Amino acid sequence: MNFLEDIVHGSKEKYYIQLVLEGIPPKKERTTKNQKVGLDIGTSTIAIVSNEKAKLLELAPKIDALENEKRILLRKLDRQRRSNNPDNFNKKGTIKKGIKLKWNNSNKYLKTKYELKEIIRKQKVLRKQSHEKLANYIINLGSKVYVEDMNFKGLQKRAKKTTINKKKRFGKSLANKAPAKLIEIINRKLNYLGKEILKVNTWKIKASQYNHFDNSYKKKQLNERWNIIKGKKIQRNLYSAFLIMNVKDDLESIDKKLCNKYFNQFNKNHDEEITRIKTSKIRTLASMGI
Numbered sequence: 001m002n003f004l005e006d007i008v009h010g011s012k013e014k015y016y017i018q019l020v021l022e023g024i025p026p027k028k029e030r031t032t033k034n035q036k037v038g039l040d041i042g043t044s045t046i047a048i049v050s051n052e053k054a055k056l057l058e059l060a061p062k063i064d065a066l067e068n069e070k071r072i073l074l075r076k077l078d079r080q081r082r083s084n085n086p087d088n089f090n091k092k093g094t095i096k097k098g099i100k101l102k103w104n105n106s107n108k109y110l111k112t113k114y115e116l117k118e119i120i121r122k123q124k125v126l127r128k129q130s131h132e133k134l135a136n137y138i139i140n141l142g143s144k145v146y147v148e149d150m151n152f153k154g155l156q157k158r159a160k161k162t163t164i165n166k167k168k169r170f171g172k173s174l175a176n177k178a179p180a181k182l183i184e185i186i187n188r189k190l191n192y193l194g195k196e197i198l199k200v201n202t203w204k205i206k207a208s209q210y211n212h213f214d215n216s217y218k219k220k221q222l223n224e225r226w227n228i229i230k231g232k233k234i235q236r237n238l239y240s241a242f243l244i245m246n247v248k249d250d251l252e253s254i255d256k257k258l259c260n261k262y263f264n265q266f267n268k269n270h271d272e273e274i275t276r277i278k279t280s281k282i283r284t285l286a287s288m289g290i
Contacts, residue, residue: 024192035142038245040207040237041150041179045287046134047237049245050141051262054238054269056277058285059177060130063123067176070123073116080109127178135186139193145186146244146251148207149199150179200244201252207240212259225289234270235289242266 040047048055082089084104088096095101105113138145174180187197209217213230226233246258277290284290
């Protein structure tokens with residue numbers, strides 16, 4: 001078992017060796033393409049579009065298997081905590097307030113708590129490995145990487161208004177998938193090449209609403225995952241990434257000429273990716289619409 005596998009799977013005895021080298025990593029030939037890449041990053045997915053490829057992927061898919069284990073352990077912890085401290089809870093199950101409470105933690109409770117901590121550590125390692133690998137793939141497509149300037153912290157906040165008995169926000173998926181961390185990793189790797197990630201103006205571009213053929217904007221609901229472009233269904237996130245790739249140098253407007261020039265190639269790449277997803281055994285998320 002190699003070093004990284006040992007970190008992921010965990011063991012009671014761990015040995016670490018740290019080697020620090022001064023300077024920056026050597027430039028790789030495959031990361032020096034001066035091509036454009038557009039990214040449409042959601043809370044759980046990412047659409048990647050270049051002139052060569054179109055990809056619609058789930059962010060850090062391997063951590064979801066551990067999420068179920070994490071959920072089971074959290075419920076187990078709650079049961080053990082209540083069993084060890086029955087006098088600290090009201091009849092309705094809420095924690096008593098207004099008095100200082102003493103909490104008794106059994107050995108079984110502490111063991112479960114350690115198991116939960118280990119699951120969280122494994123998720124962190126897998127998430128970072130997945131993001132590093134994905135960032136390498138993106139930069140391999142092109143070193144001019146465009147992405148919307150997103151406020152992920154704002155998406156984590158709970159909605160003030162309740163809609164259909166729900167106050168939906170994306171705190172859990174953002175914490176698990178960490179899209180902001182992926183952007184940070186891509187930017188770090190681009191810095192090695194003397195470049196940086198290019199953030200387009202979200203409010204002026206409005207990529208999810210725009211149709212470059214008729215220059216129109218149409219606001220869509222979150223569950224609308226497909227656009228009708230020239231009578232054909234185009235996956236919404238992939239089309240947004242295509243538009244983001246073809247912004248002007250001001251990063252505030254879309255270059256229609258570039259969109260028209262490269263649309264046929266994008267259309268071909270789009271269809272190949274949709275076919276790949278439909279015919280493969282990979283899990284698809286509801287937000288993909290496939």
